[in-house]
Amino acid sequence: MKRIKYKADLDAQQLQWFQRQVLDWYRREGRDLPWRKTMDPYHIVVSEILLHQTTVKTVQPIYEKFLDTFPTIQDLAAAPLEAVKYITDPLGYKVRGSWLHQIAQTVVNDYAGQFPQTLEELLALPGVGRYTAGAVLSFAFGNDAPIVDTNVNRFIGRYFGIEYKRTNAEIQHQLWAVAEAIVPTGQAREFNNALMDMGAMVCTARKPYCLVCPVSQSCIQLQDDGVRAAEERVQYRIRERAQGS
Template sequence: MTKPWSPTDFAAKVIEYYHAHGRKHLPWQNTKDPYKIWLSEIMLQQTQVTTVIPYFERFIQSFPTVTDLAQATDDQVMQHWSGLGYYSRARNLHKAAQIVESEYSGVFPQDPETIETLPGIGRSTAGAIASFAFGLPTAILDGNVKRVLARCYAIEGWPGNGKVLKALWKRAEANTPQQETAAYNQAMMDLGAVVCTRTKPDCTICPLSKHCLAYSNDSIEQYPGKKPKKARPSKSVYWLISIHQDKVLLHKRPPSGIWGGLWTLPEVVQSETTSGDLQTLEPFVHKFSHYDLQVQPLLVTSKADKALVEKNSHTSIMEPAQADWFSLNQLSEIGLPTPVSKLLMKLLEHS
C-alpha cells in the first residue's frame, strides 16, 4: 500500500520541481519588494496570471510605491482596477496602503501576524508575502495548495469546514521547509495551477505521484471534498377544491410573489386541521426554482354546504386579493397556474 509523503521528502520533491519547472519570470518575481508581492497576491486571487500581468504593470507604473497608492484617490485606484472584478480587493488594498503609510511610516510590516491585520489580507496571503519578501518560513494555503495537499494525503471533507481547514493548515505547516521556503511556496502554487488542476490533473508528470494517496487509490475526484448541498426547502400545503352548485372557489393572488395575479385554489398549510367532508386526491410536487411545493389536493364534496366551504377558504395561508366562484367552463378564460389548471381539468374529465 502507498505510504503518504513524509514532510521532508515532500518538500524536497516540490523544491526540485521549482528548480526544474517553476515560474520564475513573472513581473512580480525576482523582487523582494513587499508592496509588489502583496499587490500581485491580491490581484491573483480569483484571477488568472495572464489577465493579471497588464493590470499589475499599469498599477505599478501609476503607483510605484505603497506611499503613492496611499495618496491616490479612490477614483484613481478603482479606475486602475476596472475590469479585474471583485472590487472589494481594490478598496481593501487602498485602505491597507493608507494604514501602512500612517501607522508604519510607509514601511510594510514583516511579521506575518501583523501583515494579517491589514484589510484584505488573510493568513495565506500574509504567509506568501512574509516568505517571498522577507524569506520567513511561513506556510501558505490558497485554493491550489489546499487541492494538492487534500489529494496527496487524502484529507477528506470540504475545506470550507473549520475542522478540514485546520487539518489542511496542520499539513501545510508540517510540510513547509525552513530553508528555501519561497521556492517551495511558489512551486506549490504552480503545481496546483498547472499540474494538479481541479479537473483532469496531469498525474503522469506530477513529482508527487509516487506517494500521492488519491492517485494511488484512484480517488482523485473525491478531493478536495465538495461543499455540502443544502437540503432543498419544501412547503406542504392542502389545496381546497370547493365545488358548490357546479362552481369552484378560487383565490386571486396578490400582484407580487409566486403566481402573482393568477387565480389559484385556496391553500392551507398541512399542519393546520381542516374539517368538513373532504376527499383526499392524489398528492403531487410542484417544483419552483428555489423550493418544492408539496400539494395535497382535498376535494370538498357535494355534501358539504357552502358555509363549510367558505370557512375552509378563510383558512388560506395567503390573504387573497380577491375570491370568487367560477363555473368550470369559465376556467379557460382566467389566468391559472399550470398545476392548478391541470388539476381542475383532470377533475373535470372524470366528473
C-alpha cells in the same frame, strides 16, 4: 507516504523526499512571473490582492499597469481612490481597489512606510487574510510561513489524502497544519511557489497530469482512485497530445 491528518503522522524520510521532488520539479518547470522577481512587500501585496480568485493571465498586465501608475506605496496612499479603482475594478471583486488604497495609507501613516512583519499586524490590514499574510511573510520577508491557496489546498489535499473539497473548520485546520509542517527550513519562498505551481500546472482541478507528476508514486488520491482511473487519466492526456494541444 501514508494518509495523514496531523503533522505527527509525517515520516521525516518521506517528507524529505517529497520536498526534494517538488523543489527539483519547480526549478525545471516552474513559472517565471513578474511578482517572483521582487521581494518588495508593496509589490507582493499588490500582486496577491489582485490575484484573489483571479487567474494569473488576467492579473499580469493589470499588475504592471498598477505599479507603473503607483510606483511606491507613498504614491498609492496619496492617489485619489478613483484613480486606483479605475485600474482594479475591471478585474471584478471591486472592493480590492479600496483595500489596496487603505493598506497603503495605513502603512504610510501608522508604520512610517515600512510594512509590518508579524502575522497579527498583517491580518489587521483590510483584504489580508491567512493566505495573503503568509504570502507576504514568505515571499517578501523570507519567513518559514505556510500558505494555503486553492492550488496548495488541492495539491496537498490530494497527496496527503485530506478531503480538501470540504470547507469545514477541521479540514482547513488539517491543511494548514500540514502546509506548515512541510515547509523546508529557510526555503519557504521557493517551496511555497513550488506548491502553487504544482497545483496550477500538474495537480490541476480537472484531469490532473498524474503522468508527469514527480510525486505520483506516493499520492494517496491516486491510490484511492485506483489503477483504472489512473490509466484513463494517462490515456486522456495522450489523446490530447496527439491532437496537438
